[in-house]
Amino acid sequence: MEGLIVDGPRRVATHDDLAGVARAALGAGHRLTGVSRLRGGSKKGVYRLIFDDDSTAIVYIWDDAEDYWSAARIDEDDAEDHANPFSHASGIDLFVAAHTRLETLGIRTPRIHSADRSRSHYPADIAVVEDVPGATLEALLQQDPDGAQVPLSRLADALGAMQRHQGPGFGKVALIDDGGISQGHSCERIVLDRALDDLAEAASRDTRIESGRDRLEDMVRGLAAAVRPRSEYGLIHGELGPDHVLVDRYGHPVLIDIEGLMFFDVEWEHAFLRLRFGEHYRWLRRSGLDEQRLAFYTLATHLSLVAGPLRLLDGDFPDRDAMMGIAEHNLQQALAFLPGPAGPPRAILGR
Template identity: 35%
Template sequence: MHNVFGTGYLVTDIARIHGGAQKVVYKIDCRNGFACVLYVWDLSRNYFREEIMNDSGSVFQGSYGGGLFAMNNRCFRQHGIRTPALYDLNEGRDRHPFDFALVEYIKGQKAEAYFQHEDPKVRDELFHRVGSMLSNMHAIERNHHGNADSNDESNDRPCFEVQRKHAEKALAYASEHMAGVRENYSVLLDKLYELEAGIEPRDRYSFIHGELGPDHILIDHEHMQPYLIDIEGAGFFDLEHEHSFLELRFGDFYRYLRNTELDDRRMIFYRYAHHLSLISGGLKLLYRQFPDQQFAKSLAEYHARRAIQMASGGSS
C-alpha cells in the first residue's frame, strides 16, 4: 500500500470477502478513509487448480491469473465497459508464489440484491442499464475467437466444438461422482452430439464475460451504475454462450437483457452444455471442501435434473 499510494495510506483493517472459488479477495481500509480491494491468485487456494494445471478448465484460453485480469480490465475500460480500476498488479513472485493486485473498491451490492427491490421503478431502471451495458460489450466483435489480445486467426475450430469438448470432460467427471448422471451417461452424451450437429459455422464473435451471473455485477450505491467483476475469463466467443448463461442465472430478469437476433440452435446447445458444466463444477466444489457445501450439492443436483430432462426430450 505504501509503495503504490504513499506513506499516508496506513492500513487499519483487512477483511476477507467470501464467495470466490478461484481467487482470494480482501477489503483494505486505511486511516485516511481510503478503501480498496486486494486480489490474490493463489493456486493452492483455488478450487479448480487441477483443471488449471491441466489447462482444461475453461472454454477460453485459460481464465485464471493476474495477467488475464489486467488484459481484460484494460479491454473493458478502453471500450467504456465499467469494471473496477486496476491500481497495481504484482506478477513478480519474488516474495510470494502468486500474483496479487490492488483494485478499486466499489461501495454497493451485487445485482442479485436488487431482484426484490421495493421500488419497481428503481429496479427497472437499473436492469435496463445493465442490459444497455451488456449490449455495448457484446457489440465489440472480431472474426476469430479467443482472448482479447490474441491475434491468432489460424484457429478455425468452431466455438461450439471447443464447448463440446469441455462438456464431454464435465460429463465424464460427473458420471464418476453422481449415480443419476452415471445411469444416464449414454443418453446425456448422445444429446450433446445431437445438439451440436445442427449448428452452422460462423466467422463473427462477440466480446463476452464468460460467466456472467448477477453475482458478477456490482451496483455502485451512490450512482446506481453496474460494474463487471471476476473478468479473467472474458474473451471473444459465440454470443449465445453468454446469453444462454444469462438466461439460466437471471431467470425472469433476463427480459431486460434479451437479444432477439440469436441463433436458437446455439442457444439450446450452450444451455445444455452449461447444465453439464455446472453439474461438474458443483461436484468439484463439494468434494474439494468449498465452505458452502449445501450450495455446491444443490448446484450439482439441480443441473443434473435439468440436463437429464433435456436429454430425455423434456423442456429445459
Template identity: 45%
Template sequence: MRRTAETEDLSTLVPAALGPTARITGIERLRGGTRKGVYRVHLAPSNPGPASVIVYSWAAEENFWPGAGTPTAPATTAPAAQDEQGDPFAPATGLRLFLTARDALDSAGVRTVHVHLADDSHRHYRADVAVVEDAPGGTLEHLLYRSHDPADHERGRTALKHLAHSLTLMRQCRAPGYGPLGHASTPREIPCEQLILEHALGHLDEAADRDHRLGAVREPLRELLHTLRAPITPRTTYSLIHGELGPDHVLVDDAGQALLIDIEGLKFFDAEWEHVFLQIRFSPGDYALLAGPPHQTGLDPARMALYRLAMRLSLVAGPLRLLDGDFPDREGMQAIAESNVQATLALLAQERARG
C-alpha cells in the same frame, strides 16, 4: 493449511496503492472465489481516500481447484492460465489476464473496477496482487434478489439497464476466431459449436460417473447432445463475452452503473454461451431486459438449445470436481451441482415429451 491474507500482510501494499497515510482498520475475505483471494480492506476515516478497497491475490493457496495449489507447501504465486494454445476453456486466472481483460473492456466502453495498483514484483506482497476500487452499491445479486428494500430494487433495475447496454457494447466487439484475448484474430479449424459438444460429452461422462441419476440416462443425454448439434452451421465472427456473467459478478457504483468483475475469462466466443448463463442466473423478467427485443438479439435458437444443455452439464461436473478439494463453501457448491442435475434431467424430459 492454506494461508490467507492478514492485516500485517497488506501493511505495505495498501499504502503503496493509496498513499502513505492509508491505515488498515480491518480485513475480510469475501466468499465465492475459487481461483483467487478477494479481500475487502477497511481504512481509517482519517484517510483522504476511499473508506475501503478490494485486494485480489493470485497466490497459489488461494486457488481451490484440485491440483492447482498445494495447501501444505504453497508457492508464491498461482500458475498462469494455460492459454498459450488459445483454449477458451483453459483455467482463466492471473494478474496478466485480469489487466488484459480490463483494458479490453475499457476500450469497449464497458465499466469495470478502477485499479489503484497492480503489482507482480512481490515487493509489497508474496504473490501477484491488485488493489481495486470497492463499489459501495454492493452486488447486483443483492440488490435484485437478496434485499427487501424497495430502494435497493430500484437501484438494481437502473444497474440492470446499464448492464444491458454493456452487453450491447460487447456484442459489437467482433473477431474472426474464438478464444481468449490475443488468440481470436484468425478462424479456427474446429467450429465453436463442435468444441462445445466435445466439452459437453466430457462433462457428461464426468458427471454421470459421480451422480447415479445422470449415470442412468448417460446414453440418452449423449444422443440428445449430438441431435442438438446436428442443425448448427459454423459462424465466421464471434463476440466478446464475459463467460460467467451472473449477478454476483456485477457490482454497482454510486451512479448506478454496473461494474463487471471476475473478468479474467473474457474471450471472443458465441454470444449464445453468455446468454444461456444469463438465463440461468437472472430471473426471466430481468433476462428479458438483458436480451433485448427478440428481433434485435441475433441469437441462434439451435445454438441456445445445445449450449443450454452443455452449460448445465458443466455446472454439474465443475462443482463436483471442486468438492474433491478443500473448498470451504461446500454446501453452496453442492447446491449448484444439485440444481443443475435437476435442470439437466428436466431438459431431457422436455425433449422426450416433444417426441
C-alpha cells in the same frame, strides 16, 4: 512470507502481509488499519483494505493457496493454456487484458490502483483495485427488484456494446491481443468436446446421469449437429451472474471477476445469463440469437454446472451446501432435456 496465516489448507493474508502492498499502491498517506477477507471468490483471494481516513480498496491475490480449484483441476498443464478458451480463467495477465479491453469500450469495472507481478511485496501476483460502494446486483434483485430496473437496463446496454464488438477470432482476450490463435476448429466443436467430457465426469459421480448417459450423449450430439457454422465472435464475460455485477452509487453496473473475458459465440453468454438471472433475464434478452445454438449451449452449460461443482467439492471449498445445490439444480435441468420422465429416481449427489 513469514507472517502468512494458513486457515486449514487455505492461506490467509494478514494486516502485516498487505501493509507493503497498500503503501506501494496508494502511497504512505493512507495508513492501513484493517484487512478483511471477502467471501465468494473461488479462484483468487479477495480482501478489503481499510485505511485510517475511512477509505477502502480491494486486493486480488492470484495464488494456488487461495484457489479452491487448484486441487480440483484434472490437468495442471491446462491451467496456463490460454489457447483453450475454457482453461482455468485466473491470473493477473488475463485480468489486466480484460480490464483494458472493457475500459476501451467504456464498460465499467473497478479501476486499477496497481497491478504487481514483481512479488516484492507479496509472494504472488497481486492487484489493488477500487472498492466500489454499493451492493451486488444479486442482492439488489432480492431486496429491491424495482430499484434494480435501471442497473439491469444499463447492463443490457453494456452487454450489447460488448457483443457488437467483434474479434478477429475466438478465444481469451489476452491471447487474441497477443496475436495468438485458440485451439479448436469452432466454438461449437469446443463446446461439444467439453460437454462430452463433463457428461462423462458427471456420470462417474451420480447414478442418475450414469443411467441417462447414452441418451444425454445422443441429445448433446444431436443439438450440436443442428448448429450451422459461424465466423463472427462477440465479446463475452463468460460467467456473468448477478453476483458478478456490482451496482455503484449512481446505479451503474460494474463488472467483476472478468478474467474469463473472451471473444466467443454470444449465445454462450446468453445461455448462462438466462440460467442465472431467471425471470429478470427479460431485461437482458437480445433479438437475433441462434436458437439452435442457444439450446445446445444451454444443455452444455447445465452439464458443466454439474461436473464442475462436484469436482470442486473434492477439495476444501467451504460453502458446500450451496455448491451441492448448484449441481443438483443443473442435474435436474440436464435430465429435463430427455424425452419422457426426467430421469431415474433421485440419488445422492457425489461419490
